[in-house]
Amino acid sequence: MSIDKYKWWQKTIVYQIYPRSFKDSTGNGIGDLRGIIEKLDYLKELGVESIWFSPFFTSPQQDHGYDVANFREIDPLYGTMEDFDKILKEIHDKKMKIVLDLVLNHTSIKHPWFIESASSKDNSKRDWYVWRDGKKPGGKKPPNNWKAIPGGPAWIYYENTDQWFYFHFLPFQPDLNYRNPEVKEEMLNTMRFWLDKGVDGFRLDILHSIFEDKLLRNNPFSWALTLSDKKPACYFQYHKYDLNLPETLDFTIELRNLMEEYEPDRFLVGEIFVSIENVRKYYGPNNNGLHMVFLFEFTSTPFKSKKYRKVISRIEKALPFPFTPTFVYSNHDRVRHISLLKDNVKKAKILATMQLTLRGVPFIYYGEEIGMGNVKFKLKTSEDPIGRKFSKFPFPQIVRLLGFSLTRDSCRTPMQWNADSNAGFTPNPEVKTWLKISDNYKKVNVSRGEKNPNSLLNCYKRLIEVRRENISLQEGLFHIIDLGKLNKKCLAYKRIHEKQEIFVYLNFINKDILLENPIQKPDLIFSTLSNRKALDPNAYDGNIKLTPFEGVIFK
Ligand code: NOJ
Numbered sequence: 247m248s249i250d251k252y253k254w255w256q257k258t259i260v261y262q263i264y265p266r267s268f269k270d271s272t273g274n275g276i277g278d279l280r281g282i283i284e285k286l287d288y289l290k291e292l293g294v295e296s297i298w299f300s301p302f303f304t305s306p307q308q309d310h311g312y313d314v315a316n317f318r319e320i321d322p323l324y325g326t327m328e329d330f331d332k333i334l335k336e337i338h339d340k341k342m343k344i345v346l347d348l349v350l351n352h353t354s355i356k357h358p359w360f361i362e363s364a365s366s367k368d369n370s371k372r373d374w375y376v377w378r379d380g381k382k383p384g385g386k387k388p389p390n391n392w393k394a395i396p397g398g399p400a401w402i403y404y405e406n407t408d409q410w411f412y413f414h415f416l417p418f419q420p421d422l423n424y425r426n427p428e429v430k431e432e433m434l435n436t437m438r439f440w441l442d443k444g445v446d447g448f449r450l451d452i453l454h455s456i457f458e459d460k461l462l463r464n465n466p467f468s469w470a471l472t473l474s475d476k477k478p479a480c481y482f483q484y485h486k487y488d489l490n491l492p493e494t495l496d497f498t499i500e501l502r503n504l505m506e507e508y509e510p511d512r513f514l515v516g517e518i519f520v521s522i523e524n525v526r527k528y529y530g531p532n533n534n535g536l537h538m539v540f541l542f543e544f545t546s547t548p549f550k551s552k553k554y555r556k557v558i559s560r561i562e563k564a565l566p567f568p569f570t571p572t573f574v575y576s577n578h579d580r581v582r583h584i585s586l587l588k589d590n591v592k593k594a595k596i597l598a599t600m601q602l603t604l605r606g607v608p609f610i611y612y613g614e615e616i617g618m619g620n621v622k623f624k625l626k627t628s629e630d631p632i633g634r635k636f637s638k639f640p641f642p643q644i645v646r647l648l649g650f651s652l653t654r655d656s657c658r659t660p661m662q663w664n665a666d667s668n669a670g671f672t673p674n675p676e677v678k679t680w681l682k683i684s685d686n687y688k689k690v691n692v693s694r695g696e697k698n699p700n701s702l703l704n705c706y707k708r709l710i711e712v713r714r715e716n717i718s719l720q721e722g723l724f725h726i727i728d729l730g731k732l733n734k735k736c737l738a739y740k741r742i743h744e745k746q747e748i749f750v751y752l753n754f755i756n757k758d759i760l761l762e763n764p765i766q767k768p769d770l771i772f773s774t775l776s777n778r779k780a781l782d783p784n785a786y787d788g789n790i791k792l793t794p795f796e797g798v799i800f801k
Contacts, residue, residue, distance in 0.1 A: 254295075255447065255513035255537060256570045257720035259602070259710060260345065260609045261294035264578045265302045265324050266310060266680060267660045268612055273674030277660070279325035279333055286333075288692065290340045292615060292703075293710030297337060298345035298449050300578055302330075306356045308418045309631060310658075312451060313354035317436045334444055343446035345515075350433050351452050352419040360420055367407050374429050375420045376412035378462065391464045392488050393481050395452075395473060396635050400488070414455040414488065416631055424456050424497065434504055441505075447513040450501075450536070453528075454478070454518040456494045459487035472644055475542040476521050490520060495527055498535035505537075513537040515572065515607075522560045529569050538570050538607060545580045549593055551737040551754035555726065558604065558739075562724055571606035576614055580650055582657045585620040592795035595705045595774040596752050599797035602709045603750045605724040605741065613661055615706040616695045620656040621684045628653035629681060655681050662686075664693035700776040712772045712799060718743035735759055736792070749800040753792040763788040765800060772799040 269281030279302065289297060301311035302324040311321070320330050337344045353360055362371040378389040380403065388401035388410055394417075401410040402417050411420050422429050437448065465486050470479035478485040498516070505512045515538040518528055528539045543557050565571045575583035575597060587593040594617055601608040623629075625637035633653020651657045659681045663670030668679060669687040684690070695703030713719045722741030727749070729738050736759050737752045749768070753759050768790065770781045774797045781790070792798065 252721045253511050253513075254343075255511060256568075256607070258295045258343065258607055259293070259713070260296045260298050260515075260607060261289060261292070262298045262300070262577060262609060262611045264300045264612060264658055267658050267671075269661065269663070270672035270674075270679070273672055273677055275672055275674070275677040275679040276323060277671070278323070279320070279329040283329075283333055283336060286336055286340060286342075290342065292707060293714065294342070294610065296343040296345050296446065298447075298609075299347060301347045301349060306354055306418075308354065309416055310629070312349055313352075313356075313416075313419050314349050315354045315357045317348075317433075318439050331443070338444065344444075345447040345449055345513075346440055346445050347451060348437065348440075348448045349451040350422070351414060351455050352421045355418045355420060364404055364407070364411070367409070373426045374423055376423050376458065377407070377409045378412070379408075380410055390462045391483070392458075392462075392485075393465075393483050395480065396632055397481050397639070412458065414458075415452065421455070421458070424493070425460070430500075434500075437501075437504060441508050441512060445512070447515065447537075450514060450516045452518075453498070453516040453536075454489045454494060454520065456497055457491040459491065463487045473519065473650075475519060475546070478519050490518075490524075495530075495535065498528055499530055502530065502534055502536065515540060522557070522564045526564055526569070529565070533569060538572050540574050540609070541572050542574055542580075544573055544575050544597075544601075545577075545583065546586075549587060549597075549754065551752070552734055554600065554754075555733060555737055558724075559726060562605070562726075565606075567605070567723055571604070572609060573601045573604055573606055574609045574611075575601065576611040576657065577609070578611070578658055579654055580657060582611070582614065582618060582620045584614070584617050589617070589619055590795075591617055591702050592774070594702055596754065596795055596797045598702070598706055598709060599750065599772070599774060599799070600737070600752060602706075602713050603719055603741065603748070603799060604739075605722070610706075611657075615703050616662065616692055617690050617702045618659070618662060618684065619686070619690075620651060621659045621682065623653050623655040623681075625653050628655045630654040630658075659684050662691040664691050704776060705774055708772060708776070716746060716748055716771070716801065718746040718748045718801075722746070722748065729761075732759065732761075736761070738764075746801060750797070751790075751792060751800075752797040753795055756794045758794065759792045761790045761792065764790055768800040770798060771801055773797070 266277045268277045269285050270277050271280035303314045304316035304319045304321045305311050305314050320327055334344055359371050359374050362369050363375045379385050381387040388399050392400040394400040403410050413420050424430055465483045468479035468484035473480040478489045514536045516536045518539050525539050529535050547553050547557055561571050584594050625633045630653045636652050660671035660679050660683050665688045667675035669683045695701040718741040722743035725740050727738035735755045739750055741748045749765055
């Protein structure tokens with residue numbers, strides 16, 4: 247691939263909306279599509295280019311939309327198909343792209359397919375899910391030792407047909423059986439349905455678990471207690487036979503081929519739990535698999551220059567150009583990263599600068615740009631079924647250290663638009679919003695951020711502008727700069743394009759740093775400090791001082 251063939255999706259900036267929590271238009275305390283339409287101008291002004299929506303399809307909402315009961319309808323809670331068509335048109339009119347969240351792996355138990363499938367052994371949909379006899383003798387034990395990702399056996403017994411069905415995630419999310427060609431065909435047609443409407447891409451939910459071992463062999467032992475992004479193992483089990491199967495890798499090529507049928511280009515980004523070193527196989531043997539895969543390592547990397555240097559080098563090694571890496575700090579499952587930074591806005595600005603200047607696609611989770619943090623909720627009464635599950639878990643803090651939210655309610659609270667009652671999230675100031683609003687909403691909100699030139703929000707806006715104005719930040723190759731002893735304190739790299747070179751220096755410590763002769767005739771195009779003056783070329787003596795936690799970009 248030559249550099250001028252760079253595709254739009256390789257240099258886009260994605261913004262994730264969790265529809266329940268972005269903007270409520272009806273006053274019932276739950277976000278919806280019309281609410282999102284009201285806020286498209288905000289996103290346009292922010293400068294993001296692609297908007298990914300967590301699922302808004304028909305669903306009993308047991309997992310808030312990741313339990314789908316109809317893949318081709320909008321849940322009335324969020325609006326109608328007319329609302330969807332409107333949102334799609336408005337996004338396109340504003341020259342932005344729309345990305346849907348597709349849960350190919352499973353349905354809700356309330357999906358008509360599953361209801362049929364569960365009704366009898368000879369139902370025509372029986373084989374659409376994974377049903378098996380229990381272990382002999384008696385069949386009253388699950389067919390094998392597989393565990394669900396949040397813990398506990400991955401099988402549920404149905405008395406009426408005396409068989410067990412398999413689920414990878416939660417018990418009300420039965421896995422579809424992709425060994426059945428009808429299932430595959432149906433789900434590919436679902437993708438076509440949305441692509442024909444004009445959707446520009448899909449985020450593919452837990453794609454690693456599409457296929458499971460044909461023989462359902464037992465998974466081997468592992469010392470891993472909880473899931474991490476390093477290894478697909480947890481609860482003392484290595485997920486050898488239920489995750490990352492060769493059939494799943496082959497499937498990514500089929501998915502890519504389907505996307506290639508469409509013009510202009512569309513893209514796929516997969517949610518997959520593999521280490522950076524193993525991720526490449528999902529991009530396909532000839533970069534003909536998924537367009538991108540989420541790299542989650544940043545969600546739990548400590549705020550240290552050397553740590554990030556190491557992770558970035560691993561990513562560059564695993565996914566050299568023309569492969570496209572991704573950069574994620576938070577999402578609807580993970581701890582909002584500003585909370586891991588103890589609400590230190592200067593540090594958040596450093597990470598934002600890094601995310602928007604590395605080679606690859608940044609994913610910004612709604613509210614990240616204003617510094618929304620995690621909110622405390624009781625596990626036992628949490629809306630999120632995972633939170634309720636963890637209320638019985640003996641060492642919940644370990645999960646948090648790995649970057650996962652204990653109850654995902656904590657990272658899904660309503661967007662903080664202004665300092666009015668209910669943070670301007672809903673037109674009804676009295677209504678109890680589906681999740682409580684963070685106590686800090688009077689201080690942390692869009693309206694306040696917009697007014698302060700030195701806010702995190704304005705830092706994001708300036709960064710996005712700089713990225714859009716400078717070709718090497720979109721298409722340039724990446725080179726780490728060795729600062730010797732300073733590597734411990736400062737992360738430095740350049741982006742190289744035939745037309746331009748850009749230099750990024752990030753001060754990771756709470757002290758001044760002196761850069762000696764970093765470049766000839768530096769032209770400062772960005773600093774995390776909004777009031778940093780342009781460098782006077784006549785007064786430049788070869789040294790540049792970075793103030794505590796300051797990040798700068800030169801050309
Ligand atoms: C991963 C999604 O990110 C999460 O929110 C969801 O609960 C599970 N997949 C199940 O679909």
